[in-house]
Amino acid sequence: MAAQKVTVSGNQVSITTSEGDALRQSQQAGASNPLETLSLAQALTWIDANVTDLNSARLALKQLAKLLFVLRADLQREKSRHR
């Protein structure tokens, strides 16, 4: 089970999990990730247009890693929701 984080305010106790926190952080960080909103054809075109040297390749790989992380966290969240 993911680590739980407890926040107390007055008589309200709020729980989050490490997975959920990571997901929210990734979603915030990836808000401007073009790979998140493009279709496949558009994404491939974006890669062709933008991956022109090592630095831009590194940037694209980072965007891809962020996208995969968000998708994986979404999947885990859905799986635990249907447990």
Added chain:
Amino acid sequence: MRELNVSLDAVHPAALDAALRAVLPGKAVGVSTYDPARPISIWLDDSATPDDEASAASLAAAHDPIFLSADRQNIAADGSDAASLTVSAPKPDAAPVTLLVAGTAVPVTLTDGVGTLSIVSADPTTIAVSVQNAANRSTDQLTIEAV
């Protein structure tokens, strides 16, 4: 078997029974409760000594019950759907109550022996709730599922 009668305003039978068994292993047999006006029975083995009876009576006098209840066992993991916990410590001079919520100590403010907490979760998870320092007070444990 020997019977010891004790008058208590409120009793958490499982908590008192566990406390007796911890202090008088092999000699504490159990606790019987009746209607509130009637003293409870503490059952001791025949091998219990007068000192054991005094220990049992002392434990009963110190018994400070806490009862936990929740209005729901399932909440939506959306950060706003809440389960309401009710904490009751009916002894007139009850000690402060601190709950363990997902392992974190959460003090509860009691008014006339009753306190409430609401629990929300932003993520799907199982939330365990129990009483901190529960010896001779409570054995209640709640589980809230956020889905």
